[in-house]
Each structure stands twice: as structure tokens, then as C-alpha cells.
Amino acid sequence: MRSNSPARIASDIHDRTTLVKFRILTFLEYLPFLMSRLWRGIATVSLFGLFGLISLLLSLIALPLLSLCIRDPAQRRSTGRLAVSGACWLFIRAMSFMGVLRYTINGRETVTASKGLLIVANHPTLIDGLFLLSVFRNSTCIVKQQIFTHRVTRFVVDFIGYLSNNDPVEVITQSIAILREGGNLILFPEGTRSTIGKPLDFSRGAATIAIRSHATVVPIAIQCSPPTLHKSSPWYAVPHTRVRFEVNILGTIDVTDFVESAKTERSASVALNNHLLSSITKTTKGRLRENA
Amino acid sequence: MVTLTTEQLRNHFFDLLENELEIEIDRDMIKGDTDLMDELGIDSIDAVDLIIGMTELTGVRLEPHEFKRLRTIDDFVIALSDAVRNA
Numbered sequence: 055m056r057s058n059s060p061a062r063i064a065s066d067i068h069d070r071t072t073l074v075k076f077r078i079l080t081f082l083e084y085l086p087f088l089m090s091r092l093w094r095g096i097a098t099v100s101l102f103g104l105f106g107l108i109s110l111l112l113s114l115i116a117l118p119l120l121s122l123c124i125r126d127p128a129q130r131r132s133t134g135r136l137a138v139s140g141a142c143w144l145f146i147r148a149m150s151f152m153g154v155l156r157y158t159i160n161g162r163e164t165v166t167a168s169k170g171l172l173i174v175a176n177h178p179t180l181i182d183g184l185f186l187l188s189v190f191r192n193s194t195c196i197v198k199q200q201i202f203t204h205r206v207t208r209f210v211v212d213f214i215g216y217l218s219n220n221d222p223v224e225v226i227t228q229s230i231a232i233l234r235e236g237g238n239l240i241l242f243p244e245g246t247r248s249t250i251g252k253p254l255d256f257s258r259g260a261a262t263i264a265i266r267s268h269a270t271v272v273p274i275a276i277q278c279s280p281p282t283l284h285k286s287s288p289w290y291a292v293p294h295t296r297v298r299f300e301v302n303i304l305g306t307i308d309v310t311d312f313v314e315s316a317k318t319e320r321s322a323s324v325a326l327n328n329h330l331l332s333s334i335t336k337t338t339k340g341r342l343r344e345n346a
Numbered sequence: 347m348v349t350l351t352t353e354q355l356r357n358h359f360f361d362l363l364e365n366e367l368e369i370e371i372d373r374d375m376i377k378g379d380t381d382l383m384d385e386l387g388i389d390s391i392d393a394v395d396l397i398i399g400m401t402e403l404t405g406v407r408l409e410p411h412e413f414k415r416l417r418t419i420d421d422f423v424i425a426l427s428d429a430v431r432n433a
Contacts, residue, residue, distance in 0.1 A: 221410040222394045223401075258391045318368055323391070 095292040097152040108141050113209045134214040135192050143188035161303030169236040174260045175274035177242040180283040182276050185301050186240050193238040233267035247285040254335050261327035264309050271307040275337035355423045362399040378420035406433045
């Protein structure tokens with residue numbers, strides 16, 4: 055069957071005047087899409103520039119000022135995290151306002167506790183953490199070791215007490231300690247961004263931390279359409295249409311049931327990991343809501 | 347820090363496999379080049395538990411960059427043996 059693409063139709067037109075008219079009309083038809091993509095490209099570059107600037111200002115001005123004003127290290131960390139959370143919220147609001155993306159966050163009402171939460175999510179894009187940090191304000195993250203050695207970002211992550219992924223033993227022990235003390239922790243059990251076309255695969259780390267700390271687990275499924283900012287897509291690659299994000303908070307899980315029904319701690323963590331993987335996978339396979 | 351022979355380290359490693367990870371092994375049949383992940387089904391979290399268990403025994407911590415190259419039982423025992431000797 056022959057396609058009805060503009061190029062195919064144009065090849066069938068032999069009258070020069072009709073062909074010129076057809077090309078002008080086709081261009082005018084596609085102009086809004088081209089303008090939209092150009093605008094989103096400009097907005098994306100500007101906003102990532104703004105994000106870098108905000109990080110620089112936080113690192114060089116806001117956080118050093120906070121360290122002078124607040125002496126108590128715990129309160130200083132907490133205030134620093136609120137500042138980071140605010141910056142994340144501002145960034146995603148700006149992206150939405152500028153037309154780069156649309157987003158909805160569903161299920162906030164299902165999380166009533168505010169302390170000792172282990173937030174577990176899939177990781178399709180570069181900016182998933184920003185959505186989670188904007189919702190769960192006083193949270194710790196596990197970040198790449200490179201961020202701890204980068205001259206701009208290292209001060210921020212040190213100040214707010216994020217954990218480095220450099221040493222797996224330290225990651226497990228410190229995560230458990232944070233949750234037992236009532237802190238919140240955001241974890242991406244895939245370890246890195248998802249690979250498009252491949253099923254999700256979770257390391258047992260998040261489930262193990264949950265079982266050992268008896269934290270309340272908050273599973274979150276993040277969907278993004280069309281795919282963007284994924285592992286093999288550079289941050290400046292602008293999709294054909296405006297991106298839609300849907301962040302679905304899937305309630306809370308009390309790990310006691312898993313601990314009591316399993317013979318060993320290991321089998322409890324395997325069962326919890328399987329449960330998290332299946333519930334998040336099931337939601338990510340669903341269609342995005344039209345109002346997203 | 348406790349000084350242990352390679353044989354003692356190996357036996358303690360087997361104890362951890364059996365008692366902590368609850369993996370059934372035949373000590374007479376298992377070899378030094380047995381692959382921990384492919385043949386014993388150990389994942390990254392089990393490996394962390396093994397490192398913690400061995401650290402408690404020897405008082406010596408393996409460096410994080412060494413973790414990734416520990417594929418077999420001998421890799422673990424030799425790395426710990428070296429770390430104990432150099433501590």
C-alpha cells in the first residue's frame with residue numbers, strides 16, 4: 055500500500071504552480087509544530103542553564119550563608135534540603151510554565167506519614183529525582199560519587215548530607231541508620247536510568263534496606279511520554295511533541311507483613327523486591343491519563 | 347585485627363554462606379573457582395553481607411573498588427588474605 059506522505063503526494067503532482075502551492079500549504083501546516091519544537095528547544099537550553107545557575111548560587115551563596123546562620127548541623131541539613139526541594143519545585147514549575155512538559159502527581163493523599171519513608175521509584179529520565187524531591191521535601195538521596203568530587207556540586211551534597219554510591223557497604227548501613235532515625239530516603243533500585251525497551255530490573259538493595267530498617271515503603275511509578283532525557287538521549291534533544299510526565303504514588307507498604315510471612319530476612323527482601331517490581335511495572339505499562 | 351590463615355578465612359567464608367545467606371554447599375565438592383553469582387546465585391546485596399561478615403572477623407575492610415572484581419570464592423579469600431597481610 056502506498057503511503058499518503060507529503061513527499062509521495064508531491065511526486066504525483068506534475069503541474070509546477072500546483073506543486074509550489076502544495077509545498078507552501080504543507081509548510082504552513084507544519085509551521086506550528088516546527089515553531090513549538092524550536093520554542094521548546096530554546097526553553098530547554100535556557101532552563102538547564104538556569105538550573106546550573108541555581109546550583110551555583112546555592113553552592114556559593116545560599117548554603118554558605120545558612121552555615122553561618124544555623125549552628126546545629128541537623129537543622130542546617132534540614133534547611134538545606136528544603137532549599138534544594140524548593141529549587142527542584144521551581145525548576146519543574148518553570149519547565150511546565152514554559153511549555154517544555156506537562157506533569158501530574160497522583161496519590162499524594164495516600165501517604166500520611168512524613169517520617170521514616172523509603173521512597174522507591176523507577177528511573178526513566180534524568181529529572182525523576184527533581185519530581186520526588188519536590189514532593190518529599192526533607193529527603194536524602196544516594197548520588198553518584200562524581201557529584202561528590204565535582205567542584206560546584208560537592209559542597210551542596212556534603213552540606214545536605216546526601217550519600218555517595220561509592221561504597222555499597224556504607225550505602226546499606228547509612229541508609230538503614232537514616233531511616234531508623236526517622237529520615238526519608240529516595241532510592242532508584244534500578245541503580246541507573248531505565249533502558250528503553252527492556253523490562254525493569256530492580257536490585258534487592260532497596261528491599262533489604264526496608265526490611266532491616268522497618269521503614270514504610272512508598273512505591274512510585276514514573277511515566278514519561280514521549281521518551282526523553284533517558285540513558286541514550288542527551289539533555290538538549292527535544293522530542294517532537296511536548297513531554298507528559300505522570301508520577302503515580304502507589305500508597306504505602308508496611309514491611310511487617312513481609313517479615314512475618316518469610317522464613318529468613320533474605321527471603322523477605324526477595325518477596326518485597328518482587329512485589330515492588332511488579333506493582334511499579336504494572337503501572338508503568340498503563341496508559342498516561344489524558345489530563346496529564 | 348585477627349591474623350588468620352587462608353584456610354581459616356575460607357572456612358569462615360563457607361560458614362557465612364551457610365549461616366547468613368542460607369545457601370546449601372558441599373564443602374568437599376565446592377572449588378575455589380566456583381562463581382559466586384552464576385553458580386551459587388549470590389547477588390550484590392549478598393556480596394555486601396559477605397564483606398560485612400568477613401570484616402567483623404578480620405577487622406579489615408576491603409576497598410570499594412575491589413568489590414567488582416570479586417567473582418569467585420578464591421577472589422574473596424585471596425583479597426582478604428592480602429588485605430590482612432598489608433594492614
